[in-house]
Amino acid sequence: MSLGKYSTFSDNPSSLLLFLSDFLTFLILSDLFHCFYRGNAWLIFKINVSLADKSDELNMKKITIAIDGFSSCGKSTMAKDLAREVGYIYIDSGAMYRAVTLYSIENGIFDGDIIDTEKLKKEIGNIHISFRLNKEGRPETYLNDVNVEDKIRSMSVSSKVSPISALDFVRKEMVAQQQSMGAKKGIVMDGRDIGTTVFPNAELKIFVTATPEIRARRRYDELKAKGQEASFDEILENVKQRDYIDQHRDVSPLRKADDALLLDNTNLTIAQQKEWLFDQFNKVTN
Ligand SMILES: Nc1ncnc2c1ncn2[C@@H]1O[C@H](COP(=O)(O)OP(=O)(O)O)[C@@H](O)[C@H]1O
Numbered sequence: 001m002s003l004g005k006y007s008t009f010s011d012n013p014s015s016l017l018l019f020l021s022d023f024l025t026f027l028i029l030s031d032l033f034h035c036f037y038r039g040n041a042w043l044i045f046k047i048n049v050s051l052a053d054k055s056d057e058l059n060m061k062k063i064t065i066a067i068d069g070f071s072s073c074g075k076s077t078m079a080k081d082l083a084r085e086v087g088y089i090y091i092d093s094g095a096m097y098r099a100v101t102l103y104s105i106e107n108g109i110f111d112g113d114i115i116d117t118e119k120l121k122k123e124i125g126n127i128h129i130s131f132r133l134n135k136e137g138r139p140e141t142y143l144n145d146v147n148v149e150d151k152i153r154s155m156s157v158s159s160k161v162s163p164i165s166a167l168d169f170v171r172k173e174m175v176a177q178q179q180s181m182g183a184k185k186g187i188v189m190d191g192r193d194i195g196t197t198v199f200p201n202a203e204l205k206i207f208v209t210a211t212p213e214i215r216a217r218r219r220y221d222e223l224k225a226k227g228q229e230a231s232f233d234e235i236l237e238n239v240k241q242r243d244y245i246d247q248h249r250d251v252s253p254l255r256k257a258d259d260a261l262l263l264d265n266t267n268l269t270i271a272q273q274k275e276w277l278f279d280q281f282n283k284v285t286n
């Protein structure tokens with residue numbers, strides 16, 4: 001039997017070296033081939049996975065998320081976090097009622113605590129509210145193209161916003177604007193009536209609550225951190241008053257939608273409530 005060029009090991013010992021060197025070359029080449037093949041296979045796998053990811057992204061069902069609850073319990077904090085992470089639009093519906101209140105204060109619609117409803121009704125069409133991202137990517141509220149983000153959080157607005165938001169024609173206008181903002185889904189909106197009136201078919205509804213004292217403490221800390229004048233007792237009183245007015249008004253009173261999940265975050269940190277909300281989002285979307 002011919003062993004070709006290796007047939008004469010015994011005759012020529014150098015042929016053994018030749019055989020070993022060829023064998024080694026074969027091993028190296030086969031290893032290289034393997035690496036190359038596996039490398040390409042890995043690359044193809046990665047391309048497929050990322051294409052699948054992309055198509056998942058493109059086909060992913062966008063949902064509507066409604067977060068309602070009592071004043072100052074952390075609704076917008078959790079809503080903003082979720083919206084940023086999942087690439088949804090975030091709308092603070094309370095900011096819209098606050099902007100209408102600021103407009104009313106600045107345009108002679110208030111006489112003390114009395115509201116000139118006829119004047120406001122005539123002017124409601126002149127009130128244009130929009131949200132724009134600031135340099136840090138956080139949404140800020142604009143009233144007729146003027147940034148009013150800080151002004152609308154002041155105590156003078158907080159103390160007048162509940163009666164303004166109880167007016168039916170104000171609510172009708174705001175709800176219409178909110179519904180058009182959420183027409184394409186992929187939105188997180190927080191407020192008082194989002195799960196009950198604005199988006200009754202929202203796929204995920206959350207109702208947040210915490211004790212009035214802890215909510216007042218959170219708001220107090222926030223105002224202090226911004227360097228604004230604040231009295232804890234005044235804030236606590238305002239929180240309680242607004243809870244009452246918001247729950248007892250005729251139009252869209254604050255209440256938990258039957259299909260909303262209840263979250264009492266009195267003893268939760270911001271990170272814990274964020275994690276809880278993400279879990280709920282994943283349950284609905286996966
Ligand atoms: N779980 C929490 N623990 C402590 N502070 C919180 C928590 N959630 C929110 N906050 C803080 O409380 C304040 C009110 O929160 P915010 O999200 O504006 O409430 P809401 O939108 O319900 O009025 C903010 O300063 C926020 O940073």
Ligand SMILES: Nc1ccn([C@H]2C[C@H](O)[C@@H](COP(=O)(O)OP(=O)(O)O)O2)c(=O)n1
Nearest residue numbers: 071072093094095097161165191192193242
């Ligand atoms: N969807 C909404 C959102 C807010 N409101 C009203 C009731 C609230 O007292 C005011 C202010 O809302 P906002 O969410 O800014 O109030 P807090 O941040 O919780 O203090 O607006 C409402 O009636 N309906």
